[in-house]
Amino acid sequence: MVTIKQIADLCGVSRGTVDRVLNKRGNVKAEKRELILQMAKKLNYKPNPAGKALAARKVNPVTAIILPSTGIAFFDDVIDAMEKAAKKYEDYGMRTQWHILQGYNVEEQCRILDELKSQVNAVIINPINDSRLAAKLNELIAAGIFVVAINNDLEQAGTHYYVGSDYVNGGRTMGALLKMIGPEQAHIGVILGSLKMLGHRQRLQGLKTAIAATPAYTITEIIEDNDDNIAAFSHTRDMLTAHEDINVLINLSSGGSYGSCRAALSMAPRKFLILVFDTIPTTKDLMEKNVVQAAIYQHPRQQGQKAMQLVFDYLVNGILPDKEKYIMNNEIRILENVQ
Amino acid sequence: MVTIKQIADLCGVSRGTVDRVLNKRGNVKAEKRELILQMAKKLNYKPNPAGKALAARKVNPVTAIILPSTGIAFFDDVIDAMEKAAKKYEDYGMRTQWHILQGYNVEEQCRILDELKSQVNAVIINPINDSRLAAKLNELIAAGIFVVAINNDLEQAGTHYYVGSDYVNGGRTMGALLKMIGPEQAHIGVILGSLKMLGHRQRLQGLKTAIAATPAYTITEIIEDNDDNIAAFSHTRDMLTAHEDINVLINLSSGGSYGSCRAALSMAPRKFLILVFDTIPTTKDLMEKNVVQAAIYQHPRQQGQKAMQLVFDYLVNGILPDKEKYIMNNEIRILENVQ
DNA sequence: TTGAAAGCGATACCAT
DNA sequence: ATGGTATCGCTTTCAA
Numbered sequence: 033m034v035t036i037k038q039i040a041d042l043c044g045v046s047r048g049t050v051d052r053v054l055n056k057r058g059n060v061k062a063e064k065r066e067l068i069l070q071m072a073k074k075l076n077y078k079p080n081p082a083g084k085a086l087a088a089r090k091v092n093p094v095t096a097i098i099l100p101s102t103g104i105a106f107f108d109d110v111i112d113a114m115e116k117a118a119k120k121y122e123d124y125g126m127r128t129q130w131h132i133l134q135g136y137n138v139e140e141q142c143r144i145l146d147e148l149k150s151q152v153n154a155v156i157i158n159p160i161n162d163s164r165l166a167a168k169l170n171e172l173i174a175a176g177i178f179v180v181a182i183n184n185d186l187e188q189a190g191t192h193y194y195v196g197s198d199y200v201n202g203g204r205t206m207g208a209l210l211k212m213i214g215p216e217q218a219h220i221g222v223i224l225g226s227l228k229m230l231g232h233r234q235r236l237q238g239l240k241t242a243i244a245a246t247p248a249y250t251i252t253e254i255i256e257d258n259d260d261n262i263a264a265f266s267h268t269r270d271m272l273t274a275h276e277d278i279n280v281l282i283n284l285s286s287g288g289s290y291g292s293c294r295a296a297l298s299m300a301p302r303k304f305l306i307l308v309f310d311t312i313p314t315t316k317d318l319m320e321k322n323v324v325q326a327a328i329y330q331h332p333r334q335q336g337q338k339a340m341q342l343v344f345d346y347l348v349n350g351i352l353p354d355k356e357k358y359i360m361n362n363e364i365r366i367l368e369n370v371q
Numbered sequence: 372m373v374t375i376k377q378i379a380d381l382c383g384v385s386r387g388t389v390d391r392v393l394n395k396r397g398n399v400k401a402e403k404r405e406l407i408l409q410m411a412k413k414l415n416y417k418p419n420p421a422g423k424a425l426a427a428r429k430v431n432p433v434t435a436i437i438l439p440s441t442g443i444a445f446f447d448d449v450i451d452a453m454e455k456a457a458k459k460y461e462d463y464g465m466r467t468q469w470h471i472l473q474g475y476n477v478e479e480q481c482r483i484l485d486e487l488k489s490q491v492n493a494v495i496i497n498p499i500n501d502s503r504l505a506a507k508l509n510e511l512i513a514a515g516i517f518v519v520a521i522n523n524d525l526e527q528a529g530t531h532y533y534v535g536s537d538y539v540n541g542g543r544t545m546g547a548l549l550k551m552i553g554p555e556q557a558h559i560g561v562i563l564g565s566l567k568m569l570g571h572r573q574r575l576q577g578l579k580t581a582i583a584a585t586p587a588y589t590i591t592e593i594i595e596d597n598d599d600n601i602a603a604f605s606h607t608r609d610m611l612t613a614h615e616d617i618n619v620l621i622n623l624s625s626g627g628s629y630g631s632c633r634a635a636l637s638m639a640p641r642k643f644l645i646l647v648f649d650t651i652p653t654t655k656d657l658m659e660k661n662v663v664q665a666a667i668y669q670h671p672r673q674q675g676q677k678a679m680q681l682v683f684d685y686l687v688n689g690i691l692p693d694k695e696k697y698i699m700n701n702e703i704r705i706l707e708n709v710q
Numbered sequence: 711t712t713g714a715a716a717g718c719g720a721t722a723c724c725a726t
Numbered sequence: 727a728t729g730g731t732a733t734c735g736c737t738t739t740c741a742a
Contacts, residue, residue: 033462035735046713051737059711082424082463083735086718089421090737123372124421125718201708208707212664213551242707325551361710364703368547368581369540371700374719385729390721398727422719425734429722464734689720 113336207242259287452675546581598626607634
């Protein structure tokens with residue numbers, strides 16, 4: 033392992049000079065700069081994270097976390113994992129600032145980002161798909177703030193990182209699973225949060241792709257529940273009442289899955305095959321009661337943990353992520369392996 | 372964040388004394404020791420990992436990795452993840468020593484452990500279930516060496532840590548999955564590595580439990596392939612020839628799964644539902660060809676990564692694991708989410 | 711433009 | 727038994 037001191041000795045300069053070159057702080061004669069850069073490259077210099085971390089304690093970098101999550105069970109796990117990571121990283125001098133919002137509001141997210149711009153070094157955000165927000169994030173990125181989008185990406189934004197799942201694949205996986213465990217003839221009722229949400233639309237698209245080649249499988253109706261259990265309950269009841277042939281229920285988002293399962297139960301003795309996303313507590317319960325047969329798990333804890341790690345590695349250790357997108361696998365969970 | 376220096380100042384002693392107390396190196400008068408301990412507790416002292424890591428560079432702790440894995444595809448992923456982690460941790464001064472063996476040999480594992488005893492600070496091992504090995508590991512543990520068992524646990528050994536999967540649950544999950552996607556009547560041929568391997572026996576037990584209440588599901592024959600594809604091929608052929616009613620094949624270990632699937636293919640036009648463990652390259656290929664319908668994934672990469680992390684946190688950061696056993700989830704993978 | 715020195719937190723070692 | 731000092735690798739600051 034090469035150190036700054038070794039490079040300095042070999043180049044006949046001081047450690048300070050090497051540091052200035054490697055961290056692009058300027059004020060070094062061009063020829064020396066070249067020599068040092070070449071030497072560093074030749075010896076494959078990699079800064080020691082422990083040294084960096086120790087020195088970083090003097091500056092105390094700050095990370096803002098913006099999650100519109102109150103009342104969304106899926107995010108409970110994300111947040112819990114992030115809090116654990118934050119505690120660990122605090123020992124290294126990294127501070128966190130939490131903004132847990134209620135619902136999705138573009139103006140609010142923009143306003144918070146404006147306030148933060150001058151105070152923080154990094155932002156982890158679950159962004160709304162909106163061009164105004166993208167513009168705001170671009171401002172922060174231009175100002176040198178490290179941005180990580182979690183669980184939903186914003187393609188329009190500039191250089192940033194994404195941690196989340198592959199929604200299209202999630203829908204496809206669910207569709208493929210349905211074909212394996214479903215009845216011969218499937219009349220499918222689909223419930224999702226909102227067609228305005230890119231992720232939900234993508235899951236629907238994946239699901240349609242998966243069953244496209246199976247004529248016996250048709251989607252009878254698609255309803256939106258705005259991730260609300262009460263709305264999910266009544267709309268699902270309406271749908272099931274209107275379509276006596278529906279024998280499969282698919283929940284493409286977990287916000288209202290409990291409500292819609294309760295609606296299915298209320299139609300007894302009618303029986304349904306029910307598949308959902310996420311293994312939130314209510315879903316585990318419904319699995320035990322044999323109401324929900326399977327769920328797609330999106331690794332919420334890993335998502336939170338990875339987002340925090342990317343920020344830490346960058347701010348404290350000076351290491352850039354090796355990928356732009358970190359995509360979690362869509363796992364199939366049934367009662368036996370749901371944990 | 373409290374530092375050793377602060378505690379030293381508050382107690383009116385030197386940093387060296389505080390260090391001796393907190394790391395139980397002795398040579399401190401009892402009263403001072405008490406005072407320092409109380410102060411540390413009161414201020415909730417937590418050592419700074421970066422400081423520890425930096426200081427650890429002077430001693431260069433060494434970790435030995437003992438895996439009997441040549442030719443076992445499952446371990447390729449474990450090893451790859453461990454190598455990546457080793458590279459990262461090398462920057463912090465942790466060295467690794469690799470012993471990749473061919474097959475399982477108690478004497479060889481014991482001999483290697485004997486050699487290592489005086490040279491290393493930690494051992495990560497995939498141990499054979501044998502009391503001689505357990506005794507040898509206990510010697511190392513008594514000598515203060517940090518021991519992590521990976522993918523197979525040794526209950527007889529003293530204080531050590533385990534990273535791996537829950538075999539019984541793996542078998543149960545596979546059985547439950549079979550009931551969901553299987554035919555009405557299932558005559559099951561089971562192939563496993565060896566009944567001498569605890570993990571394989573446990574999976575079998577889990578599988579039997581899962582289908583016990585389903586009379587239409589019976590295990591017709593159980594064969595051993597010693598994790599060898601050639602043996603798996605010929606024994607599976609023999610089994611399928613002898614039992615024309617077998618319509619389901621279950622591979623409880625991945626060592627010979629390719630061979631046994633090839634045997635199933637060779638019986639065309641007979642068709643089988645085939646379930647296996649692990650998503651090794653040959654299995655992914657067979658999934659694409661629609662020969663294997665599903666696999667149970669044991670997170671090999673996470674296993675390797677976690678084992679390395681436990682050792683690193685202990686040796687370099689002085690942090691003991693918060694659990695004794697780290698159990699990975701058994702995931703269900705089909706073609707669409709196999710990656 | 712450059713070098714020298716101090717400091718981040720913990721530890722090893724040498725005096726006493 | 728205890729304190730002082732140097733060190734790990736990197737950054738920052740001050741002086742030249």
